Amino acid sequence: MKEGPELSRVAALVGDPARANMLTALMGGTALTASELAIEAGVTQQTASSHLSRLTDGGLVRVAAQGRHRYFALAGPQVAGMLEAIMGVAALSGPRRTRPGPRDQAMREARVCYDHLAGTLGVSLHDALLARGLIRETDSALSVSPEGRAWFCDFGIDMDRLEAARRPVCKACLDWSVRRSHLAGSLGAALLDRFVANGWARREAGSRVVAFTPPGHRAFTGLLAR
Amino acid sequence: MKEGPELSRVAALVGDPARANMLTALMGGTALTASELAIEAGVTQQTASSHLSRLTDGGLVRVAAQGRHRYFALAGPQVAGMLEAIMGVAALSGPRRTRPGPRDQAMREARVCYDHLAGTLGVSLHDALLARGLIRETDSALSVSPEGRAWFCDFGIDMDRLEAARRPVCKACLDWSVRRSHLAGSLGAALLDRFVANGWARREAGSRVVAFTPPGHRAFTGLLAR
DNA sequence: ATCATGCTTCGACTACCATCGAACAATGCT
């Protein structure tokens, strides 16, 4: 029974409000500097620095020095998944059921989960790709079908590059708001990239919300229906 | 950005070694009394009581008073899933890569995850049931096929009862050791029940390990192959 | 060179909380 300490070690890292704020900010997927994270957490730079070194030592966050800035990001998709899982429990057992504000509404519809699209639109995308046979599900693992490969290439995604990388191309990621899976992995990330590049959607600064433009939303739903 | 405090609230509950030990003990699925949990955590009854009230207030644990005992259990499968997710991160980013001992080996092969079978055998079961068409996967949700329903009834599972209950019959649960899904939900729980009732396997006391007897192991693999 | 910016380290303070001893309440056994 020595897994207790290890479990608590990781959980305690998330268990501080300042660090939790930093981590949720990093859930947006973009790397942030130490001072940005300090503001995000509502603490001074010194304390933020202390927290960030703990997070990196703990393996939750990785850091890349660039000039006089240090950019911090989540260590990997698995960390993001863990955070979503904790949020899920927090949401269902929250002491005060704060009724969803407009921001919360937007979050439920479309938000960034680490680097791919989550929320109801993310789930719709996942389901539509499955229904059209562009991705398939075998042994509870996702994969790209031959037709899907051609289709994604056509959509402007460099499948060769994705397949060459270590990272899994397809992966299911469970949602906390809707309790369904959406598409993660490098393909999920690439699709979100395309949506933004096409001007269909725009990342709101300093937030996880993904705002679809009206024509972008139409194009997106058209994509699913076809 | 007020989700930080909520996130940290839940994580901090898991972030204490004593509480983490209690929670991992409860991952076995069986409800435990306060004093059993005190021993499990290595603290006195007083501190255990304090921790347990925090866990129940926090919504991670539910309690049922029975005579002069109070039985504690995880609040639900979602909590178990969260704990597994945290363990997953802890395992991959562990500071000291403790080489797997014999106990750890057994845990990887077959263990209880809340109330169903996890580990490599759990994954094999899940895959075999899918391959034989006894359960199917649509839109990343599992369901029982008609043939499967008959087969499970034949195996001694009261499907009527399962379907009448609120709890989902089939559910995928992600594993931390193997990174694959295994079968959760009331059907997963019922299957584990049958394995134990058939004498194929035995729960090790005070541990999550599921020990298959040699003939039980043969019967189990035969079940999958057929 | 000099200054400014971003970040870390050091030191001290504070607050919280985990822990246990002791007393108390509740239940069950005989």
Place this chain on the structure above:
DNA sequence: AGCATTGTTCGATGGTAGTCGAAGCATGAT
């Protein structure tokens, strides 16, 4: 009724960790 067992509450203690001010290092800009 009397006693043992189980569990909670209270109070005191100690340690730990989060916090910030001030100083120290880098790197980049002028």
